[in-house]
Amino acid sequence: MSDQPRVDADLAALAEDTLKLAQARGAGEVAVGVGQSRFTEIKRRDGAIEVLRASTSRGLSLTLYLDGRFSSNGTSYLEPAALSRFVDEALAMTRRLQPDPHRGLADPSLYGPTPGAEIDTWDPRGDVLPMERRHELLEEAELAAREHLMDGPVVVSVSVSQTSQASRSLQLHSNGFAGEHAQTGHYLGVGVTVRDEGARRPQDHDFAGGCHFDILPAAATIGHEAARRAAFQVGARKLKSGSMTLLVESRAASRLVGTLLGAATGQALDQRRSFLQEHEGEAVGSPLLDLFDDPLLPRGVGSRTFDGDGLVARRLSLFSRGVFENPLIGVYYGRKLERSPTTASTSNLVLTPGEASLDELVKEIDHGVLVTSFIGGNSSMATGDFSFGIVGEAIAGGERVHPVSEMNVSGNHLELWKRLVAVGNDPYAYGSRVLPSLRFDDVTLSGS
Numbered sequence: 053m054s055d056q057p058r059v060d061a062d063l064a065a066l067a068e069d070t071l072k073l074a075q076a077r078g079a080g081e082v083a084v085g086v087g088q089s090r091f092t093e094i095k096r097r098d099g100a101i102e103v104l105r106a107s108t109s110r111g112l113s114l115t116l117y118l119d120g121r122f123s124s125n126g127t128s129y130l131e132p133a134a135l136s137r138f139v140d141e142a143l144a145m146t147r148r149l150q151p152d153p154h155r156g157l158a159d160p161s162l163y164g165p166t167p168g169a170e171i172d173t174w175d176p177r178g179d180v181l182p183m184e185r186r187h188e189l190l191e192e193a194e195l196a197a198r199e200h201l202m203d204g205p206v207v208v209s210v211s212v213s214q215t216s217q218a219s220r221s222l223q224l225h226s227n228g229f230a231g232e233h234a235q236t237g238h239y240l241g242v243g244v245t246v247r248d249e250g251a252r253r254p255q256d257h258d259f260a261g262g263c264h265f266d267i268l269p270a271a272a273t274i275g276h277e278a279a280r281r282a283a284f285q286v287g288a289r290k291l292k293s294g295s296m297t298l299l300v301e302s303r304a305a306s307r308l309v310g311t312l313l314g315a316a317t318g319q320a321l322d323q324r325r326s327f328l329q330e331h332e333g334e335a336v337g338s339p340l341l342d343l344f345d346d347p348l349l350p351r352g353v354g355s356r357t358f359d360g361d362g363l364v365a366r367r368l369s370l371f372s373r374g375v376f377e378n379p380l381i382g383v384y385y386g387r388k389l390e391r392s393p394t395t396a397s398t399s400n401l402v403l404t405p406g407e408a409s410l411d412e413l414v415k416e417i418d419h420g421v422l423v424t425s426f427i428g429g430n431s432s433m434a435t436g437d438f439s440f441g442i443v444g445e446a447i448a449g450g451e452r453v454h455p456v457s458e459m460n461v462s463g464n465h466l467e468l469w470k471r472l473v474a475v476g477n478d479p480y481a482y483g484s485r486v487l488p489s490l491r492f493d494d495v496t497l498s499g500s
Contacts, residue, residue, distance in 0.1 A: 056174040056234040059088060059222045063110060066130060067224050070114060074139050075226055079146075081117035081157045082226040083362075086110070089219035090179055096190045097211040114142055120151030154387040157362075162383075162393065163229045164358030166365045169348050171355035173235040175264045179218035181238070186214050189271045193242045196275030204283045205246040208253055212275075215239045215261075229362040237353070238265040242278035246286060254285035254455075256424075260482050263351050267481070281424065284445065288455035290499035291446055297420030298461060298495040299413055299447065302480040304425050305487040309343070309401065311431035311438060312465050316370060318385025318396070320433050327436035327466060328376055337374035337469030340406070344369045345380075346486075347399035354399035354484030361396060368394055374469070398484070405488040406475035413476055413491055415450040421459070421497060422447055429460070436465035442497075459499040468492060 058064070067086040074082045088110045095103035111128045112135070123146040127138050190212045197210050220234045239261030245253050258278040260268050300308060320326035328336065347356050347365035357365050361383045369377045381389065382396025414422060422445045429440030439462040445452045476489030 057220055058232055059220045064222055067222055070135055071224050071226055077143055079116050079118055083115040085113040085223045087221035091217045093215045094186050095213040098209055116142060116146045117156050118146050120153050121146050121149040122155035154384055157225050157227050158383045160228045163362045164364030165231045166357040169357045171348055172350045173263045173355050175236040179216040179236050181216050189214050189240055192271035193275035196272035197242055197244050197279040200276045200279035205286045208245040208247055211243045213241050225362055231358045236263055240268055240274055242275050244278045244282035246282050248286045254282055256281035262353055285455045288457035290458055291456055292500055293498045295494050295496055297417045298492045299420055299422045300490045301424050302478045302487055302489045304423050305490050306485040307426040309487055315433045316379045318381035321379055322385050322388050325434040331376050335374040336376050336466055338472040339373040340472045340475050341371045341374045341469050342404040343371040344402055345398045346402050349400045352400040356399055359395045363395060401485045403487045405477050405479050407477050410476055410478055410489050413474055414447055417447045420447045421456055459497055461497050463496055
């Protein structure tokens, strides 16, 4: 962490002054956050620039706890006189709110940052990338996509985008917490639309990015993959409805895992609208469901040394060998549920990978679908019932045989995760959900 930049000294001083001012004017407990960021984005469609923008921002957040009353407030107007009025108005509003005895800062014994953590979320070059190089990346990616489709379907459109950002923040609490975080990000994406029969216009994309620029593959690689995915969808059709194997590609697995975790929060448990309500300490999935939150993953997009409550960052097991071990509980819901807090939100969500590649998983399937993306649908946190639209590839005899679309997968999470029979060795590398491909047997899909 020592090589990561800190917020500007004037911004840090402003945070300290605002905290003291709020306390002097009657706030019981106070949390102040300040941040500064830079953002650059360039988008191009079919060779023409559509978006070219760069921005910088600075802001301050003020959280007040006053006689059991709570409010969270924000401003980007940082002149001293304006901030004084901002504090007065925030206090006046907070005094009008209904008291909630569970609101308050965390016990100082729970505070971070994690000692000695080297999460490496700051690229030494920051977000600086010459504009000429940005244009080169877009040109290389689009050219590769079009070259891939020269002997394939007619290209309707190719869009490419590149973004870079850099942010620094400081968080202060009136009962002793102080923590800083700095992070950069570099991203490149390609979207391709092609022509199919009638009015169908299949489209797909590829995307890569992370805290460091050197994680990006070659721009041409991203362009080729986006084109391959779009072209493969030409001629997509439904399969006959029935029970079959569902193989979910790593980059699509986030949808299933995210809806599972929606029921594993303190809020869902407190409001008794979680299908996991009575299952803590029980197996709700197969032994391959080994899911944990790792805030200290080096270069992780979600890495941090403290969370939003200031709690020290630690690896947290959520599901171990299928057993629901720990929900996501922040300070507020910890008090309401009379439980020790874990953390209110995930950082880097990791599912322990297996040994087989995606191609090897495909070869083991006689009849099923490889899901490359989910479309629409819904999932109930209260019951666990879900239904999602899918796009993907039919599998027969261990081979990908044709694209599929206009199909749905439905079921219940408490049944689905018990049918997890294989996990890939291909965790997704470009996001905060580091999930591999997942194979489920005997899943209901509806089509024709």
